[in-house]
Amino acid sequence: SSTIDSSAELTNIATKYVDGYYTTTYEVMLPDVDSLRVAFTFSGTAFTYFNLDEISVVALPNTYVSGTVTDAGTGAGVDSVAIDVNGNTVYTDAAGDYALYGYTAGNFDLMYSKDGYNDAGFYVEVAEGDSIEQDMALAPEVLTDYSTGFEAGDDQGWSMVVYGGGDFAVVADSFMAVYTYADDDTMYYVDTSWVYSPDSSAMLVYPDSGYGYENDAWTYWVADSAIDISEYSGGSYLYLSIDANYATEDGYDVFIVGLVGDDGISYWNSELTGESNGWETVTYDFTWVADYGVQTATPFIAFGSDYGWVDGWGGAFDNLEVFGNPFYLAPPEDLMAESYGSSIPLSWGGPAAAGSVSHTAYRANLQDIENIPWSTYVDDNGNTVENRRGQRNFEQLEIDQTFTGPSSRDLVSYNIFKREWPFGDWGLLSNTNDNTYLDDAVTDGDYVEYYVTAVYD
Known part of the structure; x- marks a missing residue:
């Protein structure tokens, strides 16, 4: 069999300075070999004593999901995208790549989020031993x-x-x-x-x-x-x-x-x-x-x-x-937060399904300005004359525009982000299907800030 037993091939998993009883767990990706040997190296003074007990190596389920997150406009990989699966979060690297491994087989909601992009999600089914590649193209919130x-x-x-x-x-x-x-x-x-x-x-x-x-x-x-x-x-x-x-x-x-x-x-x-x-x-x-x-x-x-x-x-x-x-997806509405000292309850409304807005606008062939008439008025003698003070008689548009939410995209859940106010870094606090959330990870006197985004499939 193939066994790693040469010191040149040993991989340093962790270094720990211990004073007293200590229990720890390390998770590592193993190389593709038939068997492995676990080795411990000790160093200390002449009065250092070691006692090892209950050493175990446990194989995690070989469930593996990987992929690349790209910008929907440019096709370039997007770094630092948070991918949340069942409350655990990993981030894409500089090339936009990510990997999730060791999870129990089952059904997953993969939630992708990064500031400046519309959130998105995928529902995947993974059997034990499966390797699934799930790429994602995130649409920027603003396209220049x-x-x-x-x-x-x-x-x-x-x-x-x-x-x-x-x-x-x-x-x-x-x-x-x-x-x-x-x-x-x-x-x-x-x-x-x-x-x-x-x-x-x-x-x-x-x-x-x-x-x-x-x-x-x-x-x-x-x-x-x-x-x-x-x-x-x-x-x-x-x-x-x-x-x-x-x-x-x-x-x-x-x-x-x-x-x-x-x-x-x-x-x-x-x-x-x-x-x-x-x-x-x-x-x-x-x-x-x-x-x-x-x-x-x-x-x-x-x-x-x-x-x-x-x-x-x-x-x-x-x-x-x-x-x-052009990929606009309606955001949640009316985020509310109240402070109760050691907890802050949050609530918000769902994205608007439809709405309307009014515009007053103008149009004209300005490169043919000479043929656009001036406005007119009637003088004291009853004659109709041009009013050449002010601008010409441009066509005015009164626009009532209606909009509806995207029929091809379904709301999946909400991402809640939090930071220490005013200069802390934003981080994903939780993903939820509800319109409420209780943040009990606060201390009386803290100043924190939140925002909530809608996740669509």
Whole structure:
């Protein structure tokens, strides 16, 4: 038979410094040999005594489940994913691999969870001696479909003057903003200041001249890259965010940030006008766009001024992102916690099966701005005249959007996470099928924080 009995082949399972009676158990994976010899090595002083009793080697059930966890968007392995089986947790390695062994044969709920990803679960049946490979692709909670910081190598898009004698939008590292005020007769230079990117790198600025924007002008910047948004409908969500710094005549001269569809029509939610007083991050909800039949979309930024006064310096933009999740799964609702000193009862509601939300939005072919009419009014002589103060008569959309939970995914259970408040590391506390949980592993005076996620099959 093949027996490990050479000191060169011995494997150090554990080292223990003992003072007094001690009992311990070690669990190891054995090599593929016919027999093994258990060896003990002792070291100590001349007055050290050893007494070994009740030594046993017990074979655990040879039940083995392994697999790889990957990112559903990229296909790359995901490290540090917690895989819970019957209350025991293992974690994936740097390549996304995991292994569970030594469990009693039977039925298992494998629960996969990691911050930033939707939880998922599998139900598996394992007979004694079985080896099962169970891979999992986790869908990120947020998928970034487009991003640019306007750096070299990023999408810097292109700019055009659509109407009037306005300036282009250009990429710059810094910008001398000249705040101007102009009425019908005179332009006044009010103030100047340097504008820098929020992360001290490139940004998109308008106007390129730096000496204030012009009246009755339209400039349009559009990205080079289109995004497939055909999956973002129903129970999904889609957002656009951008860092903006601007100063315009409030309510009359505007920046518009949105998505232009494959039909050439621009869609947007609201306008940026007035003064931001520095950099701000603005986020727009575009979940509704795919429901209008738009299959692909491209980010755009437009500037439009009316026939009135100039009051400001223009605008600068950075860190444009379009993100969302077509795999959106509704989370639990209304997490509640109460403290009773040595225990904290938790309760929460189930994921919403359906809901609705309302949007006010706009659409127009902004690259054909000259053919979009102004609003009109009746003057004192009874004549209908164009109102060239303010913006043109864009089509307004009133959208009532309904959503339902995913019909192809069933709720399996809930994962409860806990950390010491405020800077502790999050850890999986428990997995449960109930909407309540009692945490009795607390001490009176502790500060702890919880969150609960829904696990779908």
